[in-house]
Amino acid sequence: MLRHSAAAAALIAGAALFTGTAFAQSGKVTVVTSFSKDVTDPFKQAFEKAHPGVTLDVQNRNTNAGVKFVEETKANNQVDVFWASAPDAFEVLKGKSLLQKYKPKAEGIPDKIGSYPINDPENFYSGFAASGYGIMWNDRYAKANKLPEPKDWQDLAKPIFHDHVAMAAPSRSGTTHLTVETILQGEGWEKGWRTLKEVSGNFSQITERSFGVPEAVNSGQVGYGIVIDFFAFSSQASGFPVKFVYPTVTTIVPANVAVIANAPNKAGAEAFVDYLVSPAGQEVLLEPSIRRLPVNPAVYAKAPADYPNPFKDPSLGSKVKFDVDVSEKRTNVVDVLYDQTITFQLDALKAATKAIHDAEAALAKKDNADAKALVKEARDLVAAMPVTEQQASSPEIAGAFTGGKQKGARQAELEQQWAAFAKERYQQAQAKAEQALKLAR
Amino acid sequence: MAGATTVGRAHAPSAPPRHFFRTSATPGQIALALGIAAFLVLFLVIPVGTVIYVAFTEKGTGGFTLVNFLDFARTDLFIRSFWNSFYASAMSVVVASLFALPLAYITTRFEFRGAMIIQTLGFLPLIMPPFVGAVAMLLLFGRNGTVNLLLDDWFGFKIPFMEGLNGVIFVQAVHYFPFILINLSAALRNIDRAMEEAAQNLGSSGFRLFRRIVFPLAMPGYIAGASLVFVKVFDDLATPLLLNVKDMLAPQAYLRVTSIGIADPMGYVISVVLICMSILAMWISARAMRGKDYATVQRGGGGLAKRRMRPWESVIAYAAVLLILLLVLAPHIGLLLLSFATIWSFSPLPDGFTVAHYGRVFGESFVYVKNTFIYASIAGLIDVVLGTAIAYLVLRTRLVGREWLDWAATAALAIPGVVLGIGYLRTFYGVQLPDGTPLAALWIMIVLALAIRRLPYALRACYAALQQISVSLEEAAENLGATKTRTIRRIVLPLMAGGILAGFVTSFATAAVELSATLMLVQSNADAPLAYGLYVFMQSAAGRGPGAALGVIAVLLVALCTFASHLIIEKSQKAKAAGH
Numbered sequence A: 001m002l003r004h005s006a007a008a009a010a011l012i013a014g015a016a017l018f019t020g021t022a023f024a025q026s027g028k029v030t031v032v033t034s035f036s037k038d039v040t041d042p043f044k045q046a047f048e049k050a051h052p053g054v055t056l057d058v059q060n061r062n063t064n065a066g067v068k069f070v071e072e073t074k075a076n077n078q079v080d081v082f083w084a085s086a087p088d089a090f091e092v093l094k095g096k097s098l099l100q101k102y103k104p105k106a107e108g109i110p111d112k113i114g115s116y117p118i119n120d121p122e123n124f125y126s127g128f129a130a131s132g133y134g135i136m137w138n139d140r141y142a143k144a145n146k147l148p149e150p151k152d153w154q155d156l157a158k159p160i161f162h163d164h165v166a167m168a169a170p171s172r173s174g175t176t177h178l179t180v181e182t183i184l185q186g187e188g189w190e191k192g193w194r195t196l197k198e199v200s201g202n203f204s205q206i207t208e209r210s211f212g213v214p215e216a217v218n219s220g221q222v223g224y225g226i227v228i229d230f231f232a233f234s235s236q237a238s239g240f241p242v243k244f245v246y247p248t249v250t251t252i253v254p255a256n257v258a259v260i261a262n263a264p265n266k267a268g269a270e271a272f273v274d275y276l277v278s279p280a281g282q283e284v285l286l287e288p289s290i291r292r293l294p295v296n297p298a299v300y301a302k303a304p305a306d307y308p309n310p311f312k313d314p315s316l317g318s319k320v321k322f323d324v325d326v327s328e329k330r331t332n333v334v335d336v337l338y339d340q341t342i343t344f345q346l347d348a349l350k351a352a353t354k355a356i357h358d359a360e361a362a363l364a365k366k367d368n369a370d371a372k373a374l375v376k377e378a379r380d381l382v383a384a385m386p387v388t389e390q391q392a393s394s395p396e397i398a399g400a401f402t403g404g405k406q407k408g409a410r411q412a413e414l415e416q417q418w419a420a421f422a423k424e425r426y427q428q429a430q431a432k433a434e435q436a437l438k439l440a441r
Numbered sequence B: 001m002a003g004a005t006t007v008g009r010a011h012a013p014s015a016p017p018r019h020f021f022r023t024s025a026t027p028g029q030i031a032l033a034l035g036i037a038a039f040l041v042l043f044l045v046i047p048v049g050t051v052i053y054v055a056f057t058e059k060g061t062g063g064f065t066l067v068n069f070l071d072f073a074r075t076d077l078f079i080r081s082f083w084n085s086f087y088a089s090a091m092s093v094v095v096a097s098l099f100a101l102p103l104a105y106i107t108t109r110f111e112f113r114g115a116m117i118i119q120t121l122g123f124l125p126l127i128m129p130p131f132v133g134a135v136a137m138l139l140l141f142g143r144n145g146t147v148n149l150l151l152d153d154w155f156g157f158k159i160p161f162m163e164g165l166n167g168v169i170f171v172q173a174v175h176y177f178p179f180i181l182i183n184l185s186a187a188l189r190n191i192d193r194a195m196e197e198a199a200q201n202l203g204s205s206g207f208r209l210f211r212r213i214v215f216p217l218a219m220p221g222y223i224a225g226a227s228l229v230f231v232k233v234f235d236d237l238a239t240p241l242l243l244n245v246k247d248m249l250a251p252q253a254y255l256r257v258t259s260i261g262i263a264d265p266m267g268y269v270i271s272v273v274l275i276c277m278s279i280l281a282m283w284i285s286a287r288a289m290r291g292k293d294y295a296t297v298q299r300g301g302g303g304l305a306k307r308r309m310r311p312w313e314s315v316i317a318y319a320a321v322l323l324i325l326l327l328v329l330a331p332h333i334g335l336l337l338l339s340f341a342t343i344w345s346f347s348p349l350p351d352g353f354t355v356a357h358y359g360r361v362f363g364e365s366f367v368y369v370k371n372t373f374i375y376a377s378i379a380g381l382i383d384v385v386l387g388t389a390i391a392y393l394v395l396r397t398r399l400v401g402r403e404w405l406d407w408a409a410t411a412a413l414a415i416p417g418v419v420l421g422i423g424y425l426r427t428f429y430g431v432q433l434p435d436g437t438p439l440a441a442l443w444i445m446i447v448l449a450l451a452i453r454r455l456p457y458a459l460r461a462c463y464a465a466l467q468q469i470s471v472s473l474e475e476a477a478e479n480l481g482a483t484k485t486r487t488i489r490r491i492v493l494p495l496m497a498g499g500i501l502a503g504f505v506t507s508f509a510t511a512a513v514e515l516s517a518t519l520m521l522v523q524s525n526a527d528a529p530l531a532y533g534l535y536v537f538m539q540s541a542a543g544r545g546p547g548a549a550l551g552v553i554a555v556l557l558v559a560l561c562t563f564a565s566h567l568i569i570e571k572s573q574k575a576k577a578a579g580h
Helices: A002-018 A020-026 A037-050 A063-072 A087-095 A139-144 A153-157 A174-187 A189-200 A212-219 A229-237 A266-277 A279-284 A297-302 A324-341 A343-365 A369-383 A395-402 A411-440 B027-056 B067-074 B076-109 B115-127 B132-141 B146-155 B164-190 B193-201 B206-235 B238-242 B249-258 B266-289 B311-328 B330-340 B356-396 B402-414 B417-428 B443-467 B471-479 B484-512 B516-521 B530-537 B541-579
Strands: A028-033 A055-060 A081-084 A126-138 A165-168 A203-207 A224-228 A242-245 A252-260
Touching: A028 A063, A028 A266, A037 A055, A037 A266, A037 A279, A037 B541, A055 B530, A063 A081, A063 A087, A063 B417, A063 B516, A081 A087, A081 A266, A087 A174, A087 A252, A087 A324, A126 A139, A126 A174, A126 A212, A126 A229, A126 A266, A126 A279, A153 A189, A165 A174, A165 A212, A174 A189, A174 A224, A174 A324, A189 A203, A189 A343, A189 A369, A203 A212, A203 A343, A212 A224, A212 A229, A212 A242, A212 B132, A212 B541, A224 A229, A229 A242, A229 B541, A252 A266, A266 A279, A279 A297, A324 A343, A324 A395, A324 A411, A343 A369, A343 A411, A369 A411, A395 A411, A411 B067, A411 B076, B027 B067, B027 B266, B027 B356, B027 B402, B027 B417, B027 B443, B067 B076, B067 B266, B076 B115, B076 B164, B076 B206, B076 B249, B076 B266, B076 B311, B115 B164, B115 B311, B115 B330, B115 B484, B115 B541, B132 B146, B132 B164, B132 B238, B132 B330, B132 B541, B164 B206, B164 B238, B164 B311, B164 B330, B164 B443, B164 B484, B193 B206, B206 B249, B206 B266, B206 B402, B206 B443, B238 B249, B249 B266, B249 B417, B266 B402, B311 B330, B330 B356, B330 B541, B356 B402, B356 B443, B356 B484, B356 B530, B356 B541, B402 B443, B417 B443, B417 B516, B443 B484, B443 B516, B471 B484, B484 B541, B516 B530, B530 B541
Parallel strands: A028 A055, A028 A081, A165 A203, A165 A224
Antiparallel strands: A081 A252, A126 A224, A126 A242, A126 A252
8 A cells, every 4th residue: 555655646647747737836937138147146045035945047148149049949948037138138038029028016216317217018027137338447457557537538539548448349249239229329339430440440459258358357457347237236246347437428228027927937027027116025035146227216315325326316227318219220230330340340449449549640740731631531531321310210221230121232242231331431430640750750 | 881892902002011901891890890880870970060051052042152262262251261271280299299209208218207297297298178278378477477477577578479470389389289199109118128139239329210210100199199289279279369369260160150140151151261171171181191110010019218317418308308398387386376376366375375265166166076077988988989999990991981980080180169069959959858958968969079079189199000001010910810809909009009098088178178169068067177167267357366266176186097097008008127
């Protein structure tokens, strides 16, 4: 008899093993995230403590790979939650009907942070933390090279910063893309690109991963980096000699979380989303290894003294009325424009920028009207863009990048045109600046 | 069966005469070939095909087109990338040879203390885990790395070791020179001492002996290694990306394939170009070997006679070996420093040292270590079995289409890991097990992806090993009445043992640190291998130390296995020598 019941128990256990997914639903919440271990570990601990018996299974992929993964596996989805920074990644998932509506139960969270809405208006995803963009630098590097503290994006365009700055490629880093878009919206298309190119002309590298920039600044390979704030804060918390400043044109953007469509553990997924926006979850954001801005204003009361507070500090993120629709329409075009005219032409751009700096330095000592005119021409040549703002969001051009079914211009064709356009102008600009230098001597 | 048609000598004039006695394929060989073909088709051709198909489709209509390849040829960036990749690969082979030749020659040719340790240490660079290797190199040789900060302090100048393509060539040569070292050493060890003695008896010695006898006989090993280095550098993306060199082909393919929302075929077009270049390089290396017989009939006492060095010779030898080892182990030295460092920022050495990172990593890394061990062992095993079988079919049988197996397996070298990962997801995710879990979610898929990615290494090693064994040994055995199976088991396999083990070690060690394919396929932390854990650590400021500690653990683990296998090789060589 005893033996029988043991056998039965084994049978049931075996059955439970085989129908694992059905039984384990209350137990395992699978999260695909781009956040590093230093962010996910504290949340995993806190969440599992708040919900005994539930395990949070964290799968770390970068944002793009995460989106691709969810897309590729939708036929038999095993993922409950998507958890990442870049709002546009969520827009992509939402657009492909891969998200599930859920409005978290949370109180005291305002609609907007800065000028940016915290939650998706249709409740497909929710903001749980905020971050702004700024400039981070290595203090030892700055002292050794006798470099000043920058305050704004334009400061980085100054000759003294030549070859000392780094940024991630906007096509590779959703957060950097938002930085670029913020500058374009804050200063306008033409002036924005001019600023971007003047700053980029001082880059020593354009990295492929977002984290490549804080890494290079932390180790001192590069002095200054354009980064999202928490990279700098968490580096400071780890002891690196780095500083950070928010420029006047910045956007505070929410980092998001969403329940995946057909989540195997829908209840668990919702519990996790609820936890993130609950006061307990919001407080986890203040941990030194995370250091993101909570979206619940009340939580700032528990923050360290110098913690930035976008709800109190009116300068943070208020200058730009960030338009998500504008951004969305031209996302790919902006990324590819940046890559083709800056990332892949960096050597030519740097050479032109250096020549302009040299000419201007000479002009400062000895004025010369002809040379001045040449330098202005050179600057305009560098700033020139192959497409206008209207064209950038036009269906003909944007359509070449969306993989839509319509037959139009091919992406590769456009890219070659834009790259050739930029390269030619940078070479002309360099020649003009060198000519100006001769005149000014 | 059409594939088994009998091909006589007269119909295949290009075949070396030593093959004449084999006029037919046995049913066993056919079955073997079909089995391998099925495996390759299922786990390589189909998954990659589903992805590559995109390269030939027209946007909008989805019809067949070659316009994408025209676009490739018309784009300056891609053409520039192509030549940059070519240049970097060729230069890496040159620099890697400079590292490998002295090490291989000195350790196999002379009585040299610690030759085995050098062989093992010389192998370490291959197991440089992704991310940490280049990070460590930057800390030492970067613009503001240890060396340059000191140079700047003392002499007021810096050397651009790591700028642009120079950096790529430097890091790649350090990373991949073991391919040449390990294959060349195996080849040198397999050279018949009698050849050398004969040459010496005829009055040849010194450099002439080396140039006319030793080096030519070791050629298969060198070419096998050099072509691997070339192809590997050509399609490697981690190093150029970490050094922010984007105008090379593999990074271009990767950047495009993984860019969000951009459904454009150029990434896949570049992948096709990469695959073609790999096959071309392998074909050229095979071509260079064709018509030459490198096999030695007799295994006289396990390799060259070892000579005792004169005192001044040993001073030079030790100095050269030490210098090379120091240089090629730089990434590991940097990694070790980083794993114990508190803060290391814009200074020649870290601010302080701590063991805290190891404490943090030990608790959670056991599962990674265990998984890595299981995955890489199985993958290595699959690789040597397939590698030996393919090498045997290609070199010893007249099966129609046998070269295709070789080419398919070799092509795997050029499949970017991401492409393979996406291909697996696409092909196998829809396939469900009885309980509803997708096939692609099982850890065995990670193993298969690793095995496919590393198969070319094992194949080259097995191929070179078999090339050095004379067919007449098998003929003799068969003439004495042994069956084909028995001949393989008792004659071929034991003689190949060194090469097979070399293949296993290469596959195992490199699979243990593979990341790109696994990143797509890992479905849960419990199934994740070391490289994935490292990746997770290495993307936050606080995780750099623990990441480095995990990297050190990975390197130690694989190094131990490598050392053990070298012991086995040495032992078997000694046993063979004693048996003579």
